[in-house]
Amino acid sequence: MIVVIQRASEASVKIEGEIKSEIGTGLMILLGIEEADTVEDISWLSKKIINLRIFPDENEVMNKSLLDVNGEILLISQFTLHASTKKGNRPSYIKAAKPDIAIPMYEKMIATLEAELGKAIGTGEFGADMKVSLVNDGPVTIVIDSKNKV
Incomplete structure (x- = not known):
């Protein structure tokens, strides 16, 4: 399981021109799921996401978690995170x-x-065909692969 986490001051997703979800301060997360993923990957990643200290404290040091800032989450499923581009120019999504x-x-x-x-x-x-909007705060963008947790 791969996530791309972006610290956001605001984010939204539209489907067919209508806003499906929107958040203020928090995390916009793209989630890629592969065949080999398990509930253990979900458990590990969710704890990592919630406790990741990437929000600024009073000294502007990234020292606060989503819980500390009462932040929100916008979670978007994105199979293209598992694209293989090793061979040719057309990505393969076999994983x-x-x-x-x-x-x-x-x-x-x-x-x-x-x-x-x-x-x-x-x-x-x-x-769905989604239109995702984001104001990336920082910018802060972090990629985590649950297969690299050790």
């Missing part, structure tokens, strides 16, 4: 999980993040 695996994993990640955060999070819609 990306098929919908029968990815949708339940995405829903489990939503539920886990909501439980960890203690409130509802914003989401996109799996498989």
Whole structure:
């Protein structure tokens, strides 16, 4: 499982011209799910995301977590994070999980993040053509792969 985490002062996602979700201060997260991912990946990543100290304290040092700043989350499923570009110029998405695996994993990640955060999070819609807007605060962008946790 791969996540691209962007610290945001605001973010939103539109589907067919209508805002599906929007957040203020928090994290806009792109989530890539692959066939080999498990609930352990979800558990580890959600704890890492919620406790990641990337918000500034009173001295402007990145020392506060999402919980510390009462931040929000916008979670967007994005299979293209698992693109393989080693061969040729057309990306291959063979590692990306098929919908029968990815949708339940995405829903489990939503539920886990909501439980960890203690409130509802914003989401996109799996498989939809989405328009994501973001004001990246900092900018701060971090990529985490659950397969590299050791």
